[in-house]
Amino acid sequence: MANIAYKYRLYPNAEQQVLFAKTFGCCRKIWNLMLADRNEAYQKDKISIEPKPASYKKDYPFLKEIDSLALANVQLNQRMAFKEFFKSCKAKKNDRGFPKFKSAKTSKHSYTTNNQNGTIEVGDSFIKVPKVGKVKAVIHRKPDARWNLKSATVSQSSDGNYWCSVLFEYENQVSPVCVDTNKAIGLDYKSDGLYCDSNGNIATRHKFYRESQAKLAKEQRKLSRKKGNKKGEAKSNNFLKQQKRVNKIHRHIANQRNDFLHKTSTEIANQYDVVAVEDLNMRSLFNKSFGNGKATMDNGYGMFLNMLEYKLNSRGKYFIKIDRFYPSSQTCHTCGYTNPEVKDLSIRKWVCPACGAVHDRDINAAINIRDEGLRLLGLA
Numbered sequence: 348m349a350n351i352a353y354k355y356r357l358y359p360n361a362e363q364q365v366l367f368a369k370t371f372g373c374c375r376k377i378w379n380l381m382l383a384d385r386n387e388a389y390q391k392d393k394i395s396i397e398p399k400p401a402s403y404k405k406d407y408p409f410l411k412e413i414d415s416l417a418l419a420n421v422q423l424n425q426r427m428a429f430k431e432f433f434k435s436c437k438a439k440k441n442d443r444g445f446p447k448f449k450s451a452k453t454s455k456h457s458y459t460t461n462n463q464n465g466t467i468e469v470g471d472s473f474i475k476v477p478k479v480g481k482v483k484a485v486i487h488r489k490p491d492a493r494w495n496l497k498s499a500t501v502s503q504s505s506d507g508n509y510w511c512s513v514l515f516e517y518e519n520q521v522s523p524v525c526v527d528t529n530k531a532i533g534l535d536y537k538s539d540g541l542y543c544d545s546n547g548n549i550a551t552r553h554k555f556y557r558e559s560q561a562k563l564a565k566e567q568r569k570l571s572r573k574k575g576n577k578k579g580e581a582k583s584n585n586f587l588k589q590q591k592r593v594n595k596i597h598r599h600i601a602n603q604r605n606d607f608l609h610k611t612s613t614e615i616a617n618q619y620d621v622v623a624v625e626d627l628n629m630r631s632l633f634n635k636s637f638g639n640g641k642a643t644m645d646n647g648y649g650m651f652l653n654m655l656e657y658k659l660n661s662r663g664k665y666f667i668k669i670d671r672f673y674p675s676s677q678t679c680h681t682c683g684y685t686n687p688e689v690k691d692l693s694i695r696k697w698v699c700p701a702c703g704a705v706h707d708r709d710i711n712a713a714i715n716i717r718d719e720g721l722r723l724l725g726l727a
Contacts, residue, residue, distance in 0.1 A: 348516055348517070348518060348519065349516070349517060349518075349519035349661075350497070350514060350515065350516055350517075351494070351514075351515050351517065351661075352512050352513060352514045352515070353469075353488050353490060353512070353513050353515070354510055354511070354512045354513075355469075355474060355484045355485060355486060355487070355510065355511050355512075355513065356484060356485045356508065356509070356510060357474065357482050357483070357484050357501070357509035357510060357511050358482070358483040358484065358485075358509070359479070359482050359483070359509055360483075363479050363480070363482055364509075366413075366478060366479050367479065367501060367503065367509065368456075369409075369412060369413055370413045370414065370417055370458050370478075370501075371456040371457070371458060371503070372451070373409065373410055373412075373413045373417075373418065374417055374418065374421050374458045375449045375451065375454060376407070376410075377400050377403065377410070377418050377421045377422075378421050378424075378425060378448075378449050379448050379449060380398070380403055380407075381397075381398045381400070381421075381422065381425055382425065382446055382448060383448075384396065384398045385397070385398070385429075397422070397426060398422075399422065400415070400418035400419060400421065400422055401415075412478075413478060414458075414460050414476075414477045414478045416460045416461045416463070416477065417458040417459065417460045420458070420459040420460065420461070421458075424459075425446060428446040429446060431443045432444070432445055432446065442630075455502065456502060456503040457500055457501065457502035457503070458500070458501055459498055459499070459500040459501075460476060460477055460498065460499055460501075461497065461498045462496045462497060462498060462499070467496055467498070467499045467513070468481075468496075469486065469489075469490060469496070469513055470486070471486060472484065472485075472486060473486075474486075474499070474511050474513070476499055476501060476511070482509075482511070484511065490513070490515055491515075491517065493517065493518075494515040494516065494517045495515060495516045495517065496513065496514075496515055497514045497515060497516050498513075498514045499511055499512070499513045499514070500512040500514075504594075504598060505594040505597065505598065506591060506594040506595045506597075506598045507591055507594075508598075521661060521662065521663040522663055523663045523664075523665075524620050524662070524663045524664055526620045526621055526665065526724070526726060527620055528621075528721060528726055528727070530618070530619050530620040530621070531619065531620065531621035531622075531623070531717055531720065531721055531726075532544050532545055532546065532615070532619045532621070532622055532623070532713075532717055533545040533622075533623045533624070533712075533713040533714060533715070533716035533717025533718070533719075533720060534622065534623070534624045534713060534716065535625070535675065535676075535709050535710075535712040535713040535716060536624075536625065536627060536648055537549065537550075537709060538646065541611065541646060541647075541648060541651060542648070542651075542713075543709035543710060543712075543713050544713050545710070545713040545714045545716070545717040547707075547710050549709075550611060553603070553607065554645055555600045555603045555604050555607075555645060556600055556644075556645040557645065559596055559599065559600050562596060563593070563596045563597070563600075566589065566592050566593045566596060567593055569589055569592075570586070570589045570590060570592075570593055573585050573586035573589050574586055575587075604645075604647050604650075605647075605650075608647050608650055608651045608654055609654060611651065612651055612654040612655040612658055613658060615655060616655060616658035616659050616662060616664065617662075619664070620664050620665065621664065621665045621667065621717075621720060621721065621724065621726075622655060622659060622664075622665070622666055622667070622720075623667040623668075623669055623716045623717050623719065623720025623721070624652060624655075624666075624667070624668060624669065624716065625668070625669050625670075625671055625673070625675065625716060626668040626669060626670060626671045627648075627671055628671065629648065629649040665720075665724060667720035667723055667724065669716050669719050669720060669723075673715075673716075673719060675711075675712040675713075675715040675716050675719070676689055676690075676708055676709075676711065676712040676715075677689040677690060678711075678715050679699040679701065679702060679704055679706065679711070680706075680711055680714040680715050680718065681699065681702050681704040682699060682701050682702040682704070684699055684700065684701035684702065686699065686700065689708065694708065695707070695708050695709075696708065
């Protein structure tokens with residue numbers, strides 16, 4: 348079995364918006380109550396407990412007004428957060444922080460509910476969710492009638508728009524393709540472009556954030572002069588309106604980036620049977636000490652790889668990750684000689700001392716990544 352999710356834009360009426368706001372707030376309240384009780388139990392008695400949402404309904408009757416499954420999913424999410432935290436500590440990775448309290452101002456507005464006997468439904472122009480009823484929606488893509496609807500996640504973005512991500516389960520009947528080695532490609536990451544491939548092509552990339560930076564800065568300056576910008580100061584209506592304008596620019600930038608990455612990844616997934624990439628630590632590339640943190644985040648390479656992976660898998664094709672320490676840039680793809688001098692990132696072109704081949708650093712790396720991917724598949 349496999350899962351697939353479709354995300355739809357919602358247009359709730361005033362009453363439905365109130366119900367969504369209540370559900371967002373109650374889920375945040377339950378998270379904070381359960382986390383506080385967990386922390387207190389451990390600090391006092393050195394024991395680990397897992398409170399249940401139902402135990403709080405007596406003291407907080409308003410919790411009964413919203414979907415109980417939304418609260419149950421908060422419990423599951425918190426359980427998973429602690430599990431990931433302890434797993435990270437045990438492995439001494441420290442890449443998962445201790446679960447934190449959620450703020451009404453900064454935390455994401457969303458909740459997840461489950462489908463039980465048709466409580467969630469995707470219609471021609473609506474989505475039905477428990478307690479809220481039928482909400483007007485743009486159904487740009489109809490799900491297959493054979494799919495099993497599992498859950499729905501309702502969210503509100505920072506610009507005020509409502510969305511619903513509907514999760515379906517289906518029987519995966521995709522058979523692996525018979526690989527044509529001529530339809531294999533290697534991708535090498537480029538901070539000043541999305542990637543360089545083993546055919547010598549460099550992906551054209553718009554600098555979406557930088558293209559809107561001047562407009563964004565102008566709106567942010569206006570926001571800084573509104574009443575409510577200072578800490579502890581009540582936010583005026585003008586402040587909230589201007590904040591929404593700023594958030595709309597951020598959303599526009601994100602939409603541009605997503606559109607480009609989806610189109611590029613779909614084109615590659617349709618064209619090639621095998622795609623090999625380096626297993627990079629994207630978090631370290633975001634680090635400002637590298638000098639390209641903003642460029643890397645604007646690039647969206649990590650999102651691009653995620654898109655590419657699930658699109659290839661859904662087509663029965665192969666997405667191969669090469670060890671990040673594999674010396675793809677230093678190895679001559681012609682004779683296999685490893686040149687340690689090429690560790691210097693300022694060297695963009697080099698001549699192989701063994702065979703005399705002239706290499707472009709990025710194209711050579713992409714070819715080596717492709718060949719290593721084919722080797723791991725047993726095809727080279």
